[in-house]
Amino acid sequence: xxxxxxxxxxxxxxxxxxxxxxxxxxxxxxxxxxxxxxxxxxxxxxxxxxxxxxxxxxxxxxxxxxxxxxxxxxxxxxxxxxxxxxxxxxxxxxxxxxxxxxxxxxxxxxxx
Amino acid sequence: xxxxxxxxxxxxxxxxxxxxxxxxxxxxxxxxxxxxxxxxxxxxxxxxxxxxxxxxxxxxxxxxxxxxxxxxxxxxxxxxxxxxxxxxxxxxxxxxxxxxxxxxxxxxxxxxxxxxxxxxxxxxxxxxxxxxxxxxxxxxxxxxxxxxxxxxxxxxxxxxxxxxxxxxxxxxxxxxxxxxxxxxxxxxxxxxxxxxxxxxxxxxxxxxxxxxxxxxxxxxxxxxxxxxxxxxxxxxxxxxxxxxxxxxxxxxxxxxxxxxxxxxxxxxxxxxxxxxxxxxxxxxxxxxxxxxxxxxxxxxxxxxxxxxxxxxxxxxxxxxxxxxxxxxxxxxxxxxxxxxxxxxxxxxxxxxxxxxxxxxxxxxxxxxxxxxxxxxxxxxxxxxxxxxxxxxxxxxxxxxxxxxxxxx
Numbered sequence: 318x319x320x321x322x323x324x325x326x327x328x329x330x331x332x333x334x335x336x337x338x339x340x341x342x343x344x345x346x347x348x349x350x351x352x353x354x355x356x357x358x359x360x361x362x363x364x365x366x367x368x369x370x371x372x373x374x375x376x377x378x379x380x381x382x383x384x385x386x387x388x389x390x391x392x393x394x395x396x397x398x399x400x401x402x403x404x405x406x407x408x409x410x411x412x413x414x415x416x417x418x419x420x421x422x423x424x425x426x427x428x429x
Numbered sequence: 430x431x432x433x434x435x436x437x438x439x440x441x442x443x444x445x446x447x448x449x450x451x452x453x454x455x456x457x458x459x460x461x462x463x464x465x466x467x468x469x470x471x472x473x474x475x476x477x478x479x480x481x482x483x484x485x486x487x488x489x490x491x492x493x494x495x496x497x498x499x500x501x502x503x504x505x506x507x508x509x510x511x512x513x514x515x516x517x518x519x520x521x522x523x524x525x526x527x528x529x530x531x532x533x534x535x536x537x538x539x540x541x542x543x544x545x546x547x548x549x550x551x552x553x554x555x556x557x558x559x560x561x562x563x564x565x566x567x568x569x570x571x572x573x574x575x576x577x578x579x580x581x582x583x584x585x586x587x588x589x590x591x592x593x594x595x596x597x598x599x600x601x602x603x604x605x606x607x608x609x610x611x612x613x614x615x616x617x618x619x620x621x622x623x624x625x626x627x628x629x630x631x632x633x634x635x636x637x638x639x640x641x642x643x644x645x646x647x648x649x650x651x652x653x654x655x656x657x658x659x660x661x662x663x664x665x666x667x668x669x670x671x672x673x674x675x676x677x678x679x680x681x682x683x684x685x686x687x688x689x690x691x692x693x694x695x696x697x698x699x700x701x702x703x704x705x706x707x708x709x710x711x712x713x714x715x716x717x718x719x720x721x722x723x724x725x726x727x728x729x730x731x732x733x734x735x736x737x738x739x740x741x742x743x744x745x746x747x748x749x750x751x752x753x754x755x756x757x758x759x760x761x762x763x764x765x766x767x768x769x770x771x772x773x774x775x776x777x778x779x780x781x782x783x784x785x786x787x788x789x790x791x792x793x794x795x796x797x798x799x800x801x802x803x804x805x806x807x808x809x810x811x812x813x814x815x816x817x818x819x820x821x822x823x824x825x826x827x828x829x830x831x832x833x834x835x836x837x
Contacts, residue, residue, distance in 0.1 A: 357588065409594075414599060
């Protein structure tokens with residue numbers, strides 16, 4: 318399994334066709350690393366990256382909207398039902414969900 | 430029960446209130462704020478109840494726009510669209526110098542429903558309006574895979590919305606419970622959120638139905654909830670069946686799918702070689718797909734009771750060995766359909782040539798294709814094409830096409 322950071326990740330050498338495909342699917346290049354610019358084809362993009370990495374399972378860390386921490390989808394008990402499992406979208410970490418802290422409350426606390 | 434619908438009462442007032450789809454929200458805001466838009470319109474698409482319309486309304490408030498809306502309840506023929514939308518997009522209001530002035534924003538909701546005789550010419554009119562518009566145009570749709578929406582792709586920027594994740598729905602329900610003074614068990618909210626399958630609107634409606642009167646909610650109350658079946662598209666269907674750990678799970682996904690089974694069978698046969706590395710498993714999977722294909726043929730137009738066998742064979746083909754699954758790049762749409770699309774021009778040329786030969790020689794197009802064209806090709810390749818081409822009334826490009834033909 319390969320864990321990638323959506324803001325920037327490196328890939329092994331890829332041929333021209335694969336590079337064009339990545340760009341079409343929403344990837345972009347920033348100096349020496351790739352990053353996700355457009356999320357419209359995110360499922361296909363992840364599959365393509367997986368193909369480049371010899372079929373390794375590709376996962377992205379999730380970012381908690383409440384506390385801002387990164388966490389893995391495998392920590393979440395709803396991941397089996399989730400249609401966007403392991404994809405780089407924001408969510409609520411199990412701890413914040415358990416505590417019942419809302420996004421608004423957290424924003425207020427941060428303001429104070 | 431209170432009079433107000435909670436979905437309306439808790440409708441987001443500003444963009445930051447809209448839950449989930451952060452990237453889509455950012456892309457939409459960037460488009461709305463941009464002075465030099467690459468495309469004049471934006472099409473927000475995704476399943477129902479995930480905040481597309483809510484985001485547009487909130488964005489209009491945040492950025493001071495006046496919404497001119499047309500939705501599925503309006504008849505959207507070419508003339509109606511031109512009557513309502515065209516003035517809104519091309520003319521200026523008299524309050525241009527007022528401090529409270531708001532710019533117009535045209536919002537066409539559920540554009541995937543603009544079809545049929547009732548809405549004749551609707552899509553063409555929308556494309557024309559987008560091309561001539563001076564104001565931002567926003568469209569929303571649930572499903573953009575329909576061929577009839579293809580003209581929109583040239584003039585619209587697409588932004589995809591995903592289902593809302595369960596923890597986010599639970600958090601939204603908790604917030605509503607606090608606002609409505611409802612004491613709800615966490616497990617009950619969890620059950621409602623899971624049952625909604627990413628549809629926040631239906632989750633809020635379920636919460637109001639179950640807890641609106643009594644101000645408390647326990648897990649037992651949620652037993653009355655009926656399971657919601659969501660349509661699954663071709664990509665998700667393929668991914669789901671290949672990822673399924675058992676035959677039953679794969680079958681459940683197929684039963685929820687809205688895909689055409691002919692297309693699904695073609696996609697299965699394209700993807701099976703990538704799925705199974707072992708030749709015995711591969712052979713078994715192909716055997717099952719071929720059986721499914723036989724039953725698809727037997728269904729014809731009326732024997733829909735045989736559909737269960739098609740689903741079963743496909744589910745079995747996808748789960749020949751669930752343990753051996755390794756992530757791979759799915760091939761969709763089917764290669765055959767792509768090839769047919771790319772060769773359409775050539776096929777049309779060949780069809781026209783066969784029609785001309787058929788007309789001259791009093792034979793059918795298929796006979797011309799199979800029996801006559803090989804001889805005509807041989808004659809033309811020996812540079813004796815002119816009299817024959819004139820006699821058959823062939824154009825210069827058609828003569829060139831015959832000369833360069835590999836095989837029929």
